[in-house]
């Protein structure tokens with residue numbers, strides 16, 4: 001379900017109670033409220049209510065040790081809105097079109113977007129090796145080479161992949177089309193990715209030639225990804241819990257790092273099975289270290305590659 005467009009059933013029903021509830025909340029929110037910090041404490045029942053909402057909508061499991069993170073994120077947002085108690089905010093968030101819009105904002109606050117350019121060099125070396133093999137097997141091809149950055153946060157991972165592969169494809173003289181799909185549940189993170197503007201400190205991790213070739217100075221502190229590279233990356237909202245409804249095509253490489261760790265094991269397995277199905281024959285799934293242990297899927301074989309966790313789909317299948 002896409003929360004940006006699909007409204008809760010209660011709104012679609014549009015019965016009197018819903019309309020009244022909406023009006024009541026609108027009245028609460030339209031009334032100027034002194035911006036004192038919400039001083040409520042959160043009991044166990046309230047915590048599970050919020051944790052369940054987050055898990056139901058994003059799959060992310062919030063253990064009780066993260067209660068203070070939840071409380072401070074909610075308090076900051078409630079203060080911005082002038083809402084004084086969790087109950088009112090919960091109702092606001094789960095009711096009507098304004099609730100759906102508000103959810104987009106809160107989910108961004110409750111998800112961890114920590115990321116950086118060239119975060120895991122071993123995993124990137126595996127990507128490079130796989131792409132090089134592909135180029136050797138498709139020397140004069142004008143086929144597509146597709147990569148998916150799953151849980152791309154603010155775009156650093158997707159651009160790292162784009163830079164690495166663009167450089168490789170250009171130097172090999174390939175005419176293949178290189179496309180990167182970058183998905184995340186957070187619309188705010190995706191907007192930042194599409195903008196492609198970063199503090200210049202953030203690109204220091206990249207080889208120097210890439211810093212000068214793929215970025216241009218925007219002002220004294222910021223750089224912007226060059227348009228030619230930006231055009232290679234398509235940022236899309238995709239909740240990993242809704243992969244069944246996704247229109248994402250088959251991929252040569254699926255890069256999924258530091259995302260599954262936030263999900264309970266059962267969910268991780270479901271997501272991985274889906275990702276395996278979304279590999280082209282011969283395609284590679286590259287996971288972050290510690291993302292999963294003991295996952296088996298008949299479509300893919302685990303490969304031990306330079307310390308990274310990778311699974312390859314057999315090249316002998318015919319594409320569906």
Ligand SMILES: C[S@@+](CC[C@H](N)C(=O)[O-])C[C@H]1O[C@@H](n2cnc3c(N)ncnc32)[C@H](O)[C@@H]1O
Nearest residue numbers: 058111112114115151153184185239240257258
């Ligand atoms: C820690 S970041 C990882 C960023 C990047 N992959 C990396 O390794 O640098 C985790 C990302 O997963 C995203 N995420 C969390 N739950 C998600 C879901 N249900 N569907 C899609 N993305 C999700 C978060 O919004 C966040 O941007």
